[in-house]
Each structure stands twice: as structure tokens, then as C-alpha cells.
Amino acid sequence: MEQRLSLVTLGVGDLARARVFYEQGLGWSATSVVEGQVVFYQMNGMILGLFGRDDLVKDGNFTDTGASFSGITLAYNARSEAEVDAVMALAQKAGAVIRKPAEKVFWGGYSGYFLDLDGHPWEVAHNPFWEITKDGRMVIPQG
Amino acid sequence: MEQRLSLVTLGVGDLARARVFYEQGLGWSATSVVEGQVVFYQMNGMILGLFGRDDLVKDGNFTDTGASFSGITLAYNARSEAEVDAVMALAQKAGAVIRKPAEKVFWGGYSGYFLDLDGHPWEVAHNPFWEITKDGRMVIPQG
Numbered sequence: 034m035e036q037r038l039s040l041v042t043l044g045v046g047d048l049a050r051a052r053v054f055y056e057q058g059l060g061w062s063a064t065s066v067v068e069g070q071v072v073f074y075q076m077n078g079m080i081l082g083l084f085g086r087d088d089l090v091k092d093g094n095f096t097d098t099g100a101s102f103s104g105i106t107l108a109y110n111a112r113s114e115a116e117v118d119a120v121m122a123l124a125q126k127a128g129a130v131i132r133k134p135a136e137k138v139f140w141g142g143y144s145g146y147f148l149d150l151d152g153h154p155w156e157v158a159h160n161p162f163w164e165i166t167k168d169g170r171m172v173i174p175q176g
Numbered sequence: 177m178e179q180r181l182s183l184v185t186l187g188v189g190d191l192a193r194a195r196v197f198y199e200q201g202l203g204w205s206a207t208s209v210v211e212g213q214v215v216f217y218q219m220n221g222m223i224l225g226l227f228g229r230d231d232l233v234k235d236g237n238f239t240d241t242g243a244s245f246s247g248i249t250l251a252y253n254a255r256s257e258a259e260v261d262a263v264m265a266l267a268q269k270a271g272a273v274i275r276k277p278a279e280k281v282f283w284g285g286y287s288g289y290f291l292d293l294d295g296h297p298w299e300v301a302h303n304p305f306w307e308i309t310k311d312g313r314m315v316i317p318q319g
Binding site for chain 1: 177178179180181182183184185186187188202203204205207208216217218219220221222223224229232235237240241247248249250251252253262263266275276289294295296299301306308312313314315316318
């Protein structure tokens with residue numbers, strides 16, 4: 034098994050509403066759409082999908098307990114503290130719930146959390162110790 | 177906001193146990209370790225972290241409902257159906273719960289699901305329509 038993550042899928046209650054949030058709200062562009070069923074976004078070497086939550090439950094044979102936090106968080110690393118503030122403001126304007134306003138954190142960075150319209154948790158952080166390449170790949174410095 | 181995902185963090189009940197699963201079980205190598213606190217794995221242009229579940233709850237100001245499915249799935253796309261079978265077998269040997277054995281699926285691929293030791297859901301799939309580059313980036317073909 035290679036050390037890779039290919040796809041993160043977010044189960045959503047209303048696909049059209051979720052698209053408005055990510056596309057009009059956050060400014061993403063859909064790469065592949067199966068109308069009314071699934072939407073894929075090409076990210077930095079991986080893919081993010083939006084899929085009906087009921088469909089996702091069925092697909093994976095899950096039991097949906099309806100919880101909003103299962104112990105997984107997603108993070109968007111910004112290139113500066115100012116970009117963190119801008120992304121948090123953008124998300125809030127698009128209807129996200131601000132779970133934790135951005136602040137200086139103990140590990141030396143600056144970070145906040147918002148919940149998307151389905152309660153999926155996104156951290157928005159500036160980490161001065163990690164590299165973001167021009168084409169958006171995240172790299173942990175060696176050594 | 178760029179169209180990127182930087183980091184996926186899995187909250188785990190026992191960091192040492194989780195490391196054994198991912199490193200000895202699945203064969204990954206840790207890139208950065210803060211002993212007893214957090215472990216990061218350099219993936220294909222993004223990073224996967226293991227972090228104490230209680231610490232993650234505190235970090236994001238969450239309420240932990242203890243649920244095992246919040247509507248997020250992670251996927252590893254294999255390069256062949258045989259690799260799907262091999263990865264599912266590897267995960268099971270490492271202690272994962274097989275939620276759905278790999279099978280041909282309606283969209284033309286081949287896919288199964290396992291749960292890691294903390295219940296985080298991983299799909300293992302072969303998708304004949306999507307490209308995996310030699311260096312492991314996932315690409316949706318244009319057009």
C-alpha cells in the first residue's frame with residue numbers, strides 16, 4: 034500500500050445547497066458533476082467529493098448516528114495569518130458556523146475552525162513551519 | 177481560497193495503537209513525530225495526522241458524541257482490483273473491521289470499506305476512469 038489519500042467524501046443533506054456553499058461561497062469550481070448525485074473537485078493531488086449522506090451510508094453499509102463529530106477534521110492551510118482571517122470570513126459569509134475564531138495557538142501557528150452547512154469541521158490554519166508549494170501541495174520539511 | 181485540502185486529522189483513542197496499525201499494519205512511515213502527542217504522515221501533496229481524540233475535541237471546541245460515522249469517508253484508490261484485494265487483506269490482518277467486502281459496484285469500479293481501529297471509514301477502490309500518477313496524485317480526466 035502506498036502512503037496516499039485519494040479522495041475525501043463529505044456526505045451532505047442537500048447536494049445543491051452544499052454546492053452553493055463550496056462554489057459560490059468558497060469559490061471552488063466543480064471538476065466532474067453527475068447531476069443530482071455527486072460532485073467532484075480536483076484538489077492538490079487528491080479529490081474532494083460531495084455525495085448524498087443517505088447514499089454514502091448505503092454505499093459503505095454504515096449506521097448513521099446523526100452525529101456531527103466523529104473524530105475527523107479537515108484542514109485548509111493558508112499562506113499567512115491574514116489569509117486565515119479572510120477564509121474564515123468567507124466561510125462565515127457563505128453560512129458556515131464559526132466553531133472557534135482564529136487565534137494564536139500553542140504550537141506556534143494561527144488557527145480557527147468552522148463547520149460547513151452539514152457540520153463537517155474545517156480547520157483554517159497558518160503553520161509557519163510547513164511548506165505550501167506554489168501548486169498547493171503541502172510538504173513537511175525533512176530533518 | 178485556493179481549491180486545496182492540506183491535512184486530514186484522525187482523532188484516535190490510543191496513539192501508540194494507531195501508529196502500529198498504520199505503520200506496521202499498512203506499512204506507512206511517519207514523517208514527523210511529537211512523542212506521545214501527534215504523528216504526521218507525508219502523503220501525495222497533503223498530510224495525514226494522528227492526534228489524541230480528546231486533544232482534537234479540545235483543539236476544535238467540539239462536542240464528542242462518540243459516534244462512529246459523521247458523514248465523512250476517506251478513500252485509497254488502488255491501481256488494480258488485485259491491489260484492492262491486497263489492501264483490504266492487509267488492513268484486516270492489521271486489525272481493521274471489514275465493513276463491506278470489495279465487490280464490483282454500479283459506477284463501474286471495484287470497492288470495499290474497512291474501519292480502522294478507531295472506527296474511521298476507509299474505502300479501498302479501483303476506479304478505471306480516474307488517473308493515478310506515478311507519484312501518487314489523483315487526477316480527474318478533463319472533458
